[in-house]
Amino acid sequence: MFKVRAARSGIERDVPADRSIAAVLLEAGVALELSCEQGVCGTCLTDVIEGTPEHRDMYLSDEEKLANKQMLVCCSRSRSALLVLDL
Numbered sequence: 789m790f791k792v793r794a795a796r797s798g799i800e801r802d803v804p805a806d807r808s809i810a811a812v813l814l815e816a817g818v819a820l821e822l823s824c825e826q827g828v829c830g831t832c833l834t835d836v837i838e839g840t841p842e843h844r845d846m847y848l849s850d851e852e853k854l855a856n857k858q859m860l861v862c863c864s865r866s867r868s869a870l871l872v873l874d875l
């Protein structure tokens with residue numbers, strides 16, 4: 789489990805192992821768009837403010853994944869205890 793904070797929305801939630809970041813934030817009322825929910829389309833691309841994503845998508849290039857500046861919140865997770873997103 790890790791925590792995700794939607795910085796602009798002022799919302800912080802725990803993300804359990806069996807739920808996606810997107811599902812947790814949508815339930816909390818954060819405005820966010822989803823389409824494929826499989827890490828393919830790029831619709832849910834989100835800027836990372838703090839923390840280290842664990843990229844599980846097939847959309848970003850290897851270089852973009854290494855940069856850790858953006859992530860796909862429908863499928864990717866976190867390597868750090870807290871992930872702060874520009875949402």
Ligand code: FES
Binds near residue numbers: 823826847861
């Ligand atoms: S919704 Fe398609 S990549 Fe996240």
